[in-house]
Amino acid sequence: MRFYEYESKALFERRGLPLGRSRLAHDADGARAAAAEIGAVVLKSQVLSGGRMKAGAVKFADTPDEAASHFETILPIEVNGQKARSVLVEEKTPIAQEYFVSVTWDGRAKKPVVLFSDMGGIDIEEVAEKHPEHVSKTHFSTILPITPRIAKEAVGAVGVTGGELNRLTPIVFELMQLFLDFDLTLAEINPLARLEDGRFIVLDGHVDMEAEARGKHKALLEELGIGEDETRQARPPTSFEIAGRKVNEADHRGVAGNVVEFDGDLGLVIGAGGGSLTLFDAVRNQGGRPANYCEIGGNPSVKKACELTKLILAKPGVEKIAVMMNVVSNTRVDIVARGVIKGCIESGRDPAEVIAIFRIPGAWEDEGFKILAKYGVEYCDRSVSMYDAAGRAVAKMGAQS
Numbered sequence: 228m229r230f231y232e233y234e235s236k237a238l239f240e241r242r243g244l245p246l247g248r249s250r251l252a253h254d255a256d257g258a259r260a261a262a263a264e265i266g267a268v269v270l271k272s273q274v275l276s277g278g279r280m281k282a283g284a285v286k287f288a289d290t291p292d293e294a295a296s297h298f299e300t301i302l303p304i305e306v307n308g309q310k311a312r313s314v315l316v317e318e319k320t321p322i323a324q325e326y327f328v329s330v331t332w333d334g335r336a337k338k339p340v341v342l343f344s345d346m347g348g349i350d351i352e353e354v355a356e357k358h359p360e361h362v363s364k365t366h367f368s369t370i371l372p373i374t375p376r377i378a379k380e381a382v383g384a385v386g387v388t389g390g391e392l393n394r395l396t397p398i399v400f401e402l403m404q405l406f407l408d409f410d411l412t413l414a415e416i417n418p419l420a421r422l423e424d425g426r427f428i429v430l431d432g433h434v435d436m437e438a439e440a441r442g443k444h445k446a447l448l449e450e451l452g453i454g455e456d457e458t459r460q461a462r463p464p465t466s467f468e469i470a471g472r473k474v475n476e477a478d479h480r481g482v483a484g485n486v487v488e489f490d491g492d493l494g495l496v497i498g499a500g501g502g503s504l505t506l507f508d509a510v511r512n513q514g515g516r517p518a519n520y521c522e523i524g525g526n527p528s529v530k531k532a533c534e535l536t537k538l539i540l541a542k543p544g545v546e547k548i549a550v551m552m553n554v555v556s557n558t559r560v561d562i563v564a565r566g567v568i569k570g571c572i573e574s575g576r577d578p579a580e581v582i583a584i585f586r587i588p589g590a591w592e593d594e595g596f597k598i599l600a601k602y603g604v605e606y607c608d609r610s611v612s613m614y615d616a617a618g619r620a621v622a623k624m625g626a627q628s
Contacts, residue, residue: 228436228459233315234451235434238409242401244416244430249317255295261316262294269319270297271431272304272311275462282306287319294397309462320428325418327351328381328399338366339406341381341399347418361385369407375400394427395419409447410440411471458582461469467542471521475532481527481558483566491516493583493624494539494548496532496567498523502553502613509617510549515624520530520547526558532566540574540581541551549620554609560595568602580604583623586616 250261262268272284279285284304288294325347333340344362346354355362363384367377372524378400406414413435420430456469467488475484497506571578588609
């Protein structure tokens with residue numbers, strides 16, 4: 228789940244990272260008052276996406292009236308399809324040097340990694356491609372205690388020395404600790420600026436938290452004003468996604484939810500760990516247009532599977548659904564079959580027509596297959612791969628059109 232910039236900076240402030248004066252504005256009068264208090268300011272649209280500067284959603288103001296005018300200009304601008312929740316009004320600072328620092332997870336190394344560059348303010352991918360000597364990559368352990376030495380190595384690896392090295396090290400080290408303490412998947416500052424007076428300050432920052440850590444950090448999220456219904460997947464949640472979460476939370480048994488909305492016509496009821504990602508990709512690779520991503524498994528109740536099915540079928544544009552999982556051991560095939568068919572019937576749809584394919588082999592599969600056969604639903608067992616099952620569903624969509 229992603230934090231807005233102002234929320235990220237609130238988290239940075241808790242750990243003593245250097246920040247400029249700022250105020251969050253919700254209207255033009257608020258922007259005017261913030262500028263009157265701070266002086267020359269920069270106004271930044273608060274969206275869960277990058278590209279604000281290119282979209283014209285970042286502007287500078289020297290007077291309170293100019294700040295109010297810029298607020299009115301910024302607020303309606305969409306950045307990658309997202310409208311601003313609010314506008315952060317922050318002091319304008321004279322910059323001498325910009326740096327980039329990020330802590331994220333390296334899936335291949337199975338360790339966190341610090342990325343540091345003395346060329347901040349631009350895309351790190353561009354720096355890495357054109358100036359690789361200006362980017363360092365330093366791994367550290369999640370088991371062994373971390374020390375400032377690791378941060379100093381990351382900074383020094385790009386040639387930073389002397390006083391700058393000593394002042395940057397504690398900032399990078401604090402970001403590493405914050406990454407571990409709050410179960411983050413990303414903690415990034417870009418740019419981290421050295422001002423003309425020699426001070427260092429965080430100009431922009433981004434934080435992503437592991438979704439499964441929400442319960443552990445519930446108190447923090449409440450303090451930051453992040454609601455339980457906010458999925459924060461690089462954008463605000465849609466009403467469809469919020470409804471999916473409610474389906475999952477209504478019953479403690481198993482999982483049947485965690486939905487993400489897409490704009491396709493084939494609804495997906497998929498699961499089994501990494502199987503859901505595999506199946507989603509298989510549908511797309513074969514030319515299908517998924518209407519959603521979701522997760523189902525862990526032996527959900529009939530009602531839970533039913534409600535998830537009804538939610539997906541009610542999504543505008545959905546013509547058929549594909550029900551697919553890997554081989555399951557702790558999920559009863561017959562229960563999922565009952566729930567999905569019940570959801571189709573309660574939605575006023577013929578299961579034989581609307582279910583493109585049912586591919587869930589595993590526990591109680593014979594009973595499940597009998598139920599499916601009774602309603603004329605096409606199903607397949609483990610002899611048909613997940614990829615081929617996805618292909619059958621996509622082919623039915625093509626035949627229909």
